[in-house]
Amino acid sequence: MISLEQLTKVYGHGEQRTVVLDRLDFSVDAGEIFAVVGPSGAGKSTLAQCVNLLERPTSGSVLVNGENLSRLTEKQLRVARRRIGTIFQSDGLYSRRTAAQNVALPLEYLGVTAAETRARTAELLDRVGLATKAGHYPHQLSGGQRQRVGIARALALRPSVLLSDEATSGLDPDSTRSIVALLKELRDDLGLSILFITHEMDTVLQVADSVARLDHGRIVESGRIVELLRDPASGLGRALRPARSHERAAADATEWFVSYTSATVPADWLTRLADRLGVTVSLLGASIETVDGATVGHASIGVVGADHEHLIAAARSLGLDARPAQAEQAAQAEILERVA
Amino acid sequence: MSILTIPSKNVPIDQIPALVFPALLDTLLMVGIVMVIVVLVGIPLGALVHNLAPGGLFENPALHSTISWIVSIGRSLPFLILMASIVPFTRFITGTNIGIAAAVVPMSIAGIAFFTRIVENSLRGVPPTLVRVAKASGASPLQIIRTAQLSEALPSIIGGLTINTIAMIEYSAIAGTIGAGGIGYVAVTYGYQRFDNTVMLATIVILVATVASVQLLGDRLVRLTTPHAQTRAPRASRREASLV
Known part of the structure; x- marks a missing residue:
């Protein structure tokens, strides 16, 4: 030691x-x-x-x-x-x-x-x-x-x-x-x-x-x-996520960034999220992996016509953190500059 | 020396070998003795200068500039002047100011100054990481100098030693002008002072051949001590290396 x-x-x-x-x-x-x-x-x-x-x-x-x-x-x-x-x-x-x-x-x-x-x-x-x-x-x-x-x-x-x-x-x-x-x-x-x-x-x-x-x-x-x-607020956590490009959302949809915040995210969280909100949710890109035996993941989704507050609350109940994709991208670019 | 008693103006061709070969031996002896002294003193001195410099193992700016200054003085005097100016010292050391013994003193001083810089320069070419590697592996300062510095710089030092040896052959010819003997002495007394062109030509041929041999030997030693300059690894292992 x-x-x-x-x-x-x-x-x-x-x-x-x-x-x-x-x-x-x-x-x-x-x-x-x-x-x-x-x-x-x-x-x-x-x-x-x-x-x-x-x-x-x-x-x-x-x-x-x-x-x-x-x-x-x-x-x-x-x-x-x-x-x-x-x-x-x-x-x-x-x-x-x-x-x-x-x-x-x-x-x-x-x-x-x-x-x-x-x-x-x-x-x-x-x-x-x-x-x-x-x-x-x-x-x-x-x-x-x-x-x-x-x-x-x-x-x-x-x-x-x-x-x-x-x-x-x-x-x-x-x-x-x-x-x-x-x-x-x-x-x-x-x-x-x-x-x-x-x-x-x-x-x-x-x-x-x-x-x-x-x-x-x-x-x-x-x-x-x-x-x-x-931890969705962690700069290091953000910098550790490999930055990969994903598909663009349809013109009428808004892009959201979703990340796992707990160990108990259901595997079918995407359909559950769509059901709860009663809207169409499309998957644009995702990475789900195990690190040290624990599942971590993040995804980019396109959502048509959901209320922001509702979306964030619904995601939280599934063990996810949701935020607008643009804000996430800006934050990641910023931290990457300061890390390496 | 008996050569001085030869009456005729020009040396007959059949007597030239008897004149130049003993002289060549004298030159080789002179340069040989000098180079042994040069290596024995120049390597430690070069390593010392290198390691007294900023970033070295025993960083000491004051001592570094003092030694560096002395070496520079030795380097900056033309050999003829150095030789003439230290005659009292030479006589004090050897008891004479002519002959091989007397030539060895100024030649060694000039050679040591030369070689110290060559060693210093070669050591500067060793990646500084290697010194850190040695330190981190628990090496003492002497072990660091031996394994991480001198050993890694060996091919470069040998290359410099070749240049240095050739310079000493040249200096031995200059020393010849003040009676040190050797091939330079023959060239000056017969070729130059007595206008004996045949002897002059013979000494030139011998000097060129000697210098070429030293260079050839030096190059060969450099190759032998540089792993990546030698023949490559067997084909099979090279293919393995590219696969892993």
């Missing part, structure tokens, strides 16, 4: 003083994947460097399994860093070392014997599905494979916390999916706390249990993914 307590990082003094991280407070439990999102300049990379102790926080602390790591001497810090595995962006491999030699780096730094290193390296490469690529150099591997080597290396010293700093940025969707699947598998098998820093909202939806939004060095919103998706 890793916790941040009032973590603050300030660069410069006096006039040039910039607060990059402002009293961050959150914790990632064992077995949890916690995503931090934000646009560039929000403080994501500084956060990553404070978490893996490459930068010292100005104030506040980083605790791993309850132990405060932010007040250590340089030498103690080197030892402490071993408890946190870091996965860097895909350029983090040494070009003149093979996959196996890259994975062996932390063991080599620690002074582990050659035989032990060989055994552990083979085990790690096998764990990430690259047993046959041990002798390959980074340039002979695909982006996704390189990132797997990076993950194996991050796990070499059996850390309890894994920090992923933009690990899937720059990967194609297929590679991203396979890396995400691997991270979830590792989380389950090894009980890791994973802090996943990214600017890609669709990856957050795939990988994380919880997410926090960083803006100008502060966490402005956070929560469990499912809860955010079910």
